Amino acid sequence: MAKQIKIHLLVCGGTGCRVSQSEAIKAELERELIANELENEAKVVTTGCFGFCEKGPIVKVHPDNTFYVKVKPQDAAEIVREHVIKGRKVERLLYTNPEKKEQVADSKHTGFYRKQIRIALRNCGFIDPENIDEYLARNGYEALGKVLSQMTPEEVIKEIKDSGLRGRGGGGFPTGLKWEITRKSIADQKYVVCNADEGDPGAFMDRSILEGDPHAVIEAMAICGYAIGATRGLIYIRAEYPLAIHRLKIAIDQARSYGLLGNNIFESDFDFDIELRYGAGAFVCGEETALIHSMEGHRGEPTFKPPFPSVEGYKGKPTNVNNVETFANIPIIINKGAKWFSSIGTEKAKGTKVFALAGKINNVGLIEVPMGTTLREVIFEIGGGIKDGKKFKAVQTGGPSGGCLTEKHLDTPIEYDTLIEAGSMMGSGGMIVMDEDDCMVSVAKFYLDFTVEESCGKCSPCRIGNKRLYEMLDSITKGEGTMETLDKLRNLSHVIKETSLCGLGQTAPNPVLSTLDNFWDEYVEHVVNKKCPAGVCKSLMRYVVIPENCVGCTACARNCPVHCISGERKQVHEIDQSVCIKCGACYEKCKFNAIAIV
Ligand SMILES: Cc1cc2nc3c(=O)[nH]c(=O)nc-3n(C[C@H](O)[C@H](O)[C@H](O)COP(=O)(O)O)c2cc1C
Ligand code: SF4
Ligand code: SF4
Ligand code: SF4
Ligand code: FES
Numbered sequence: 001m002a003k004q005i006k007i008h009l010l011v012c013g014g015t016g017c018r019v020s021q022s023e024a025i026k027a028e029l030e031r032e033l034i035a036n037e038l039e040n041e042a043k044v045v046t047t048g049c050f051g052f053c054e055k056g057p058i059v060k061v062h063p064d065n066t067f068y069v070k071v072k073p074q075d076a077a078e079i080v081r082e083h084v085i086k087g088r089k090v091e092r093l094l095y096t097n098p099e100k101k102e103q104v105a106d107s108k109h110t111g112f113y114r115k116q117i118r119i120a121l122r123n124c125g126f127i128d129p130e131n132i133d134e135y136l137a138r139n140g141y142e143a144l145g146k147v148l149s150q151m152t153p154e155e156v157i158k159e160i161k162d163s164g165l166r167g168r169g170g171g172g173f174p175t176g177l178k179w180e181i182t183r184k185s186i187a188d189q190k191y192v193v194c195n196a197d198e199g200d201p202g203a204f205m206d207r208s209i210l211e212g213d214p215h216a217v218i219e220a221m222a223i224c225g226y227a228i229g230a231t232r233g234l235i236y237i238r239a240e241y242p243l244a245i246h247r248l249k250i251a252i253d254q255a256r257s258y259g260l261l262g263n264n265i266f267e268s269d270f271d272f273d274i275e276l277r278y279g280a281g282a283f284v285c286g287e288e289t290a291l292i293h294s295m296e297g298h299r300g301e302p303t304f305k306p307p308f309p310s311v312e313g314y315k316g317k318p319t320n321v322n323n324v325e326t327f328a329n330i331p332i333i334i335n336k337g338a339k340w341f342s343s344i345g346t347e348k349a350k351g352t353k354v355f356a357l358a359g360k361i362n363n364v365g366l367i368e369v370p371m372g373t374t375l376r377e378v379i380f381e382i383g384g385g386i387k388d389g390k391k392f393k394a395v396q397t398g399g400p401s402g403g404c405l406t407e408k409h410l411d412t413p414i415e416y417d418t419l420i421e422a423g424s425m426m427g428s429g430g431m432i433v434m435d436e437d438d439c440m441v442s443v444a445k446f447y448l449d450f451t452v453e454e455s456c457g458k459c460s461p462c463r464i465g466n467k468r469l470y471e472m473l474d475s476i477t478k479g480e481g482t483m484e485t486l487d488k489l490r491n492l493s494h495v496i497k498e499t500s501l502c503g504l505g506q507t508a509p510n511p512v513l514s515t516l517d518n519f520w521d522e523y524v525e526h527v528v529n530k531k532c533p534a535g536v537c538k539s540l541m542r543y544v545v546i547p548e549n550c551v552g553c554t555a556c557a558r559n560c561p562v563h564c565i566s567g568e569r570k571q572v573h574e575i576d577q578s579v580c581i582k583c584g585a586c587y588e589k590c591k592f593n594a595i596a597i598v
Helices: 022-035 073-085 132-137 142-150 153-163 175-184 205-212 214-228 242-257 288-295 324-336 338-342 375-382 416-421 440-454 460-477 483-499 503-507 510-518 520-527 555-559 585-589
Strands: 007-012 042-047 059-062 066-068 191-196 232-238 273-279 319-323 352-359 365-370 392-397 403-405 430-435 543-545 595-597
Touching: 007 022, 007 073, 022 042, 022 073, 059 073, 066 073, 132 214, 132 242, 142 214, 142 324, 153 175, 153 214, 153 324, 153 338, 175 214, 175 319, 191 205, 191 214, 191 288, 191 324, 205 214, 205 242, 205 324, 205 352, 214 232, 214 242, 214 273, 214 319, 214 324, 232 242, 232 288, 242 273, 273 288, 288 319, 319 324, 324 338, 352 375, 365 375, 375 392, 392 440, 403 440, 403 510, 440 460, 440 503, 440 510, 440 520, 460 483, 460 503, 460 520, 483 503, 483 510, 483 520, 510 520, 555 585, 585 595
Parallel strands: 007 042, 191 232, 191 319, 232 273, 352 430
Antiparallel strands: 007 059, 059 066, 352 365, 392 403, 392 430, 543 595
16 A cells, blocks of 8 residues: 655745755755655645745745755755654754744744734645645635535625725725626626736735745636626736746646636536736836736826726726735635634734835745734734844835834834824835834935836826936935925925826825935935935945044055055055045954044
């Protein structure tokens, strides 16, 4: 009798771990299992992202949930010899809790995972996304079977409405209501569109879901098709996501071959199939009307709403556009019920939200937390606090449309409305943490630079106004701004918000307004005292020699790329400010603390 597989070695196959050789780790583990004649007892499985990308590549051992971090291909032999054969954990590869300095074997007990609830990410890191059987083994396609055999489309829509699910793509529109509007739009053909454009800088939530659990989205789109009366689905995905595209193609083919896409699904009279459409990576193409134009072969430019896509969308037909994460929640809501889902989260925001946690934080990665979790919990408990013991300064949520929140907002529960009240927004889930070394004027400039670059140019408030905002911010960082510039910044920001055609322009000034509100003193320092407190704006910095400390070792002069430091050996040196390019080499090379930045 064939032996049963007792141990699964789950190797992260997310993009982050793949670039750190996780494929080679998998190959080595398989080689070691074969060399030890264990291939019938243990199996290596490539999964999607585990979330804790900071510690990747990650290998998880099931059933005991042992979590090995920063694994290298050469560790494979020891994992097989010690863990698989002798049942002993490889201590040196376990995660070490930074506060208690103790090793944690089970991922559930790490600060990173303790407060997380994984609903949209429920299968990421557990199944092989390229094997439909693994999805089926975790109740995959049960929800589709249930709606087709036991529920009317109206009942499906009611369940989604009752769950309280709101769109995760940024706007937070109630999903069930959108489905209802699309259902009520009468047409011979309707479409279900999955928005997988994900253009926010630093965001990788949707990519990770598609790479780790593509069938969840496919199943959800079919459920949506049944609910609204559509037979065709389209996934608009940026071409820069090759792994997600690869896995989606495999998943669609497998679903077709199992009769889960195509005609008469589950022997019902429901037909549904999905095609992929590729975006070229323009941020504005994530906006639903621009996305639809792009799919139609036109320029990816937004158009005025109404009409909303639910009434008049792709090829003029009613089109239900939802985000990847929104869809990923659907099958489990159908399986576990609206009551279960709505018991998680807060009064106004149900369920969980996935965030791509990045910036000056110890635990960079992908997290999923119940709505209502505070920013403090996310940054200091899940994120493990600020890197290198530095001081927290701000957290940016909502990407280029969002804002920068400060210390005083740390106890704000994460919800659509509370974040807007605080001057930012939920957005699609980018969360970038900043420390004392970040200049908030430069941060606002970074986002404006992005939106100016990504503006489609169709309307002048956004095309011209944002450029002017950028120029003003640039002048402030160069020491050319005045208090009047700050007034103009604020006034123009409001005009752009009120008069732009689409969400890109309407939200582009948010990083400016939120930093003006929350970091006013820092702006004033730049324009009045011509100083950058964080020491980032080069034009406002001067490197000077502190005569009392200088011993005349000449190290600075020898390393200055523009030879602007003069002085004899054992004599105090001097910097010619008119030539200095502020590269910082002298500051780094001086061992006597004799160079200061003023
Ligand atoms: C400039 C801009 C970019 C957007 N990018 C995305 C995106 O990448 N992904 C997304 O799902 N929604 C994006 N949206 C929101 C979509 O227009 C739309 O509201 C969303 O896809 C609807 O899905 P949901 O209700 O499930 O959130 C963007 C909106 C704007 C204004
Ligand atoms: S607001 Fe900006 S991105 Fe939107 S239509 Fe106008 S120019 Fe284009
Ligand atoms: S490296 Fe420091 S101590 Fe040496 S000459 Fe330069 S400023 Fe003086
Ligand atoms: S900052 Fe660079 S350019 Fe300026 S004095 Fe120091 S080494 Fe020379
Ligand atoms: S990519 Fe491997 S843990 Fe995220």
